[in-house]
Amino acid sequence: MTEPAAAKSEIHEPPEIPILNKYWNRLRERLTKIRAPRLFLHEEGLFLLLAVIIGLFSGLSVVCFQISIDWTRIELLGSSLAPDPLHVILVPTIAGLVIAALVIFVFPRVRGSGVNQTKAAVYIYDGYIPFSTVIGKFLTCALAIGSGQSLGPEDPSLQIGAGIASALGRRLHLSREKVRLIAPVGAAAGLAAAFNAPISAVLFVIEEVIGKWSSGVLGAIVLAAVSSVTVLHLFLGEAPLFRVPPFHLAHPSELLSYAVLGVIGGFASLAFIKLVSYLRMQSKAMPKWTHYVQPAAAGLLIGVMGIWMPQVMGAGYDIIDQALHDQFTWKLLALLAVFKILATSFSFSSGTPGGMFAPTLFIGAMIGGAVGGAEHIFFPRLGGSVGGFALVGMGVLFAGFMRVPMTSVFMVMELSGNYSIILPVMISNTIAYLISLKYQPVPLFDLFSRQDGTELPSMEEQRERSTLLIEDAMRPPAEIVLRAEDTVADASRRVSATTLDFFLVSHRNGDWTSVTKDQLRRLIKEGKGSQPLARVLSGSLVPWLHPDQPLDVALRQIDEWPMLPVIHRADFNNLQGVISLADILAAYGAAKDEEEHGKAGRRALPPAGRPSS
Amino acid sequence: MSPEGDRLCPRCGQLIPAGQTECPVCSRPQGFLWSLERETLVLLSIAVLVVFFVITGFAVQRYHASQLALGGRWYLRGEAALQSKRAEEAVEDFHTALVYARDNPIYQMRLAEALVRANHLAEAGVYLRTLWVTQPGNGTLNLLLARLAAKAHNAPEAIRYYHNAIYGVWEKDPETNRRMVRIELSKFLLAEGDRNDAESELIALQAELPPDAKVHAEVGSMFVQVEDYRRALQEFQQAVKINPKWAEAWAGAGTAAYQLADYAQARRYLERAVELDPKNKDAAQKLQISTLVLELDPFQRRLSQQERNRRTIAAFGQALSRLNQCAQSRGVNLKAGQPTAPFASVYSNVKKMQPKVTRIDMQRNPDMVNNVMDLVMQMEEAAQQACGTPPAPDQALLMISHRRGSTGGVTER
Secondary structure (H helix, E strand, O other): OOOOHHHHHOOOOOOOOHHHHHHHHHHHHHHHHOOOOOOOOOHHHHHHHHHHHHHHHHHHHHHHHHHHHHHHHHHHHOOOOOOOHHHHHHHHHHHHHHHHHHHHHHOHHHOOOHHHHHHHHHHOOOOOOOHHHHHHHHHHHHHHHHOOOOOEOHHHHHHHHHHHHHHHHHHOOOOHHHHHHHHHHHHHHHHHHHHOOHHHHHHHHHHHHHOOOOHHHHHHHHHHHHHHHHHHHHHHOOOOOOOOOOOOOOOOOHHHHHHHHHHHHHHHHHHHHHHHHHHHHHHHHOOHHHHHOHHHHHHHHHHHHHHHOHHHOOOOHHHHHHHHOOOOOHHHHHHHHHHHHHHHHHHHHOOOOOEOHHHHHHHHHHHHHHHHHHHHHHOOOOOOOHHHHHHHHHHHHHHHHHOOHHHHHHHHHHHHOOHHHHHHHHHHHHHHHHHHHHHOOOOHHHHHHHHOOOOOOOHHHHHHOOOOEHHHHOEOOOOOEEEOOOEHHHHHHHHOOOOOOEEEEEOOOOOEEEEEHHHHHHHHHOOOOOOEHHHHOOOOOOOOEOOOOEHHHHHHHHOOOOOEEEEOOOOOOOEEEEEOHHHHHHHHHHHHHHHHHHOOOOOOOOOOOOOOO | OOOOOOEEOOOOOOEEOOOOOOOOOOOOOOOHHHHOOHHHHHHHHHHHHHHHHHHHHHHHHHHHHHHHHHHHHHHHHHHHHHHOOOHHHHHHHHHHHHHHOOOOHHHHHHHHHHHHHOOOHHHHHHHHHHHHHHOOOEHHHHHHHHHHHHHOOOHHHHHHHHHHHHHOEOOOOHHHHHHHHHHHHHHHHHHOOOHHHHHHHHHHHHOOOOOOHHHHHHHHHHHHHOOOHHHHHHHHHHHHHHOOOOHHHHHHHHHHHHHOOOHHHHHHHHHHHHHHOOOOHHHHHHHHHHHHHHHHOOOEOOOOHHHHHHHHHHHHHHHHHHHHHHHHHOOOOOOOOOOOOOHHHHHHHHHHHHHHOOHHHHHHOOOHHHHHHHHHHHHHHHHHHHHOOOOHHHHHHHHHHHHHHHHOOOEOO
16 A cells, blocks of 8 residues: 555654653654664565564464464353353354454454455555454454354464555555565465465465466565464474374275265365355345344354254364264265355355365365265275375365365375375366366356455466467468578569568578668669678567467567567577567457357356446 | 445555545554654564564463363363263263364373274274374284274284284383283184184293282183193192182182192192182082092002002992993983993993902902903993083093093002
């Protein structure tokens, strides 16, 4: 956010209490007088140092956040894994009312996905995330998750990190470009600490928030993620989120079972996305007054479910851990998956702040475990260990629901610490991802942002969008290509028959220049007809292109040249084609037509600025 | 503030309340912090970070303490449930305890034990194997896995885990634990019918037994099961030496001596056993037989020829009476017509021998004792074959015959 220059000199009104007033003024004077050594003059250096500070702050915040969730749960629901029914119904319902009041009256920005709000900060608000959002997310999510709402702490952690980063970046007067990039740095730090998985966090932020591997921001993201995870290890220990059972792929035929898991997981992801987006639309469309009671209603429904299945309440890490260790029957696992989908859909669509990461992992683990357990019973020769299936299942849902295929693969590998799981994970995740992509073209986060009336850049669409190349626009080589060793007279004779005016000249050393008919005529008049073109042409070199380069490279190069040569990468004198501005525009026009006609209906939702509600 | 009519600031995204034109954030006068130099702000951030570290450290310390307490509380509940044989409840309690102390090895072991006791064998197996990956040398873990394998009758796996447990690490009282595991392994091998391996384990165990009557007696009983009566007798002798008032140990020693056909010693031990525990019918029966053997055996040393002959004649009479009674109960009249098997051949021998079994004849021919006793054995075996277990005096005669067969003549004492 850019600040008005005049406003910067203004100072907050001091507190009204005289004794505090005195100390405040004294502190202010001392701080103003401090002349710290100018160690951080370089913006890049400061950015990296700031990344570490952000990582440490985010790590500490996430530690406090996790403790708060636990304390809230114990205080409200008790320490038992199966609290008494009265508590199970009343606590999430009453907490829902409190959360609704907080969200509506105190922290209106905490509603919604933290991933999208971080993206909005990057792409819309110049990196600005109000610090009140950080506090709001912390309080409301701790209360929501602690009271048993079926949501996870990762998304809020991500936004807490991003909010801290944004506040620090703005206070330290970073450049506008850096302030924009600072929010994802904090997001990665928050997510890394929440997941205890720095690689996955870095990948997720790059895959879903930034969308590109830029060396400028990658270093900062990695530093922040590492710092935050270090803090987490320092305070809460190095134990991973789940204790993962040993995994061993006994026979390649087991991969068939994992392919089946991919198919089932893909359709489950699809059902989950459809249900969440449908309920969210419905709840947004309801009268305003209902927003005061929606979280409570969701809490009540979850409480009712929780009487029979307390496992669906809260983030559910312990239950995932138990599923990984084959402690449920396959039927119960399947039921838990179904009820968790319902519970999470109710919680999230009601506007209760909280994340979808943990529920996604939960549902994935349950589906994986159920598939593994069922295969053990019905096709005992096919399957591996149930724990292995549950582990792969987590990645499957992550790929199908969150639509981050790379992160999903690395996440499972990072959580398990086992490389041999890579094959089943890749197979299952790819299948689930493709199924989800086929039947739900708009990814989850983009769906949410469009429901909220904003058009954030879709990383998946960017990935999927086919890039136009120069070979898509170039024409076959011009009829006449002159050689630098040709004499002016010969060249003039060769071009006299054609109506064209601009000709490319090929040099032996691979350079390309150009000549026009007028230039040739003038040179002949000057008596230079017997001289080779190389000696008499003094114009600048024509920039050349290669067929595989993106078309926008041609746009940048073409400048005022009527046409540019497209040459072979291994033989610079081998002209593959030519390209002009008209060719480029024609190619873009054709691509647009194709996109509009060929992909009609891809966008099921109204464009940005016209929210459906 | 009502959300009605609110809109978002296009610059900062903050909510602009209805009726206001300017964003409350963007239009707010900038704070004091904006006037500080960048370097000062970095140092200030680091200072805040340090304070945050301290506060978080304090909070985490309290958090860990409360988690530890909760874990302990649920663990104790689980222990109580396990003690009162409410295994399902114990499973729940230990599960909860592990939520608060996930890596506590004691809770993990107790959960595994509770799972086994609640018969959640598959779940226990997976749980234990997961733990085993991180602690393959843990004695308790291997023992639990061995028990699971034993329950599933997977002998090779059970034996492997039992051996792992024997050679594994035990935090408390490793010697006792290893001994208990070896005893358990021996019992498992006996149950599986693998006597040779069981005997090997018992021999290994014998060398390291503590001065504990119960342990000696237990090992002695297992030696009896593998039919190594000599080692069994040694163990029972150790047991009675340590606890002379333990009837079972005396009975065990008596049984072992009885099986070794050392009836004099058997009688001595069994007399003591019956004296200490008059209700022990098996000991009383064995005592009776041992006494009869000692009273009826004509092959005992230091007997006069006269006494030897008397015993032989008495044995012949006893065996013949048993044969007649048995034949009668089967509806066979030995004296009339041709008796059927198994009496036929025996009775023809009896008819030939009977006139010669007199004191005078036997005095003249001392070797007749052997011939008569051979016939006694045939008669008793035929009667046993036809009519089942004989009464005590006849059992004693059978014992004498068998002992004679194994020792080939005169027996000790």
